[in-house]
Amino acid sequence: MKTFQTLAELSNLVGQEIAVSDWHTITQAQVNQFADATGDHQWIHVDVEKAKAGPFGDTIAHGFLTLALIPQFLESSLHIAEARLGVNYGLNKVRFMAPVPVGSRLRGRLTLLASVPIDNGGVQMTWQVAIEREGLSKPVCVAESLVRHYS
Template sequence: MKTFQTLQDMAACVGQEVAQSDWITVTQEQVNQFAEATGDHQWIHVDVERAKAGPFGAPIAHGFLTLSLLPRIFETAVEVVESSMGVNYGLNRVRFMSPVPVGSRLRGRMKLLTSEPIDNNGVQMVWETTIELEGVSKPACVAESVVRRYP
């Protein structure tokens, strides 16, 4: 975990890889719960036996499940002591580059692309987060996440 005292301290890292998260194991239970929450019951995600005979050889996580792990990735990678709140402001670009088999582990590598002041003494940051799949050279996902943080 990379810890900064202030938002300004973090802003000084524009253009740099700042941190990496802890590893996160993707479970079938998570995949099933995500399917229930979103209504995406595609067999490659939720039908374990059929998925074993499918194109990936096992059930895989939804791409959007992988993307939805961004808050958890941020939580285990970066802390700003003098920041009371962060808000998801959106995404600029997202690519799902490798399937994520159930049981695999993911972590995020975070590069701060921009940091701009906004109202209420906050900052708007754009983070390039590369979600790595343990043991695979090609990332599972690369996303530009826009986050607003406030003191």
């Protein structure tokens, strides 16, 4: 984990890769819980037997489950000592480029694209998050995540 004392210290690194998260393993239980939470019970996600004969040869994580790991990747990769609060503000340019079979290990590669002051002593940071699957040369998902940090 990388630690920054101030928002300004981190803001000075716009344009640079800041951190790479630890690996996270996708489990069938996690996929099933996500399906229950969202109502998306498509067989490619939850029917193990049917999915074996499907286009991916196994069940796969929902794209939105993969996307929902971004806060975990950020939180486990960097710490801003003076920030008392971080709030998801939105997403830009989300793309799902490859499936994530259950059992895959994922991690986030975090690049700070922008840092702009906002009201109440905050900073809005735009992060490019490239979600990598172990053993695959291209990312499975790339998104711009907008996070508002307040000191």
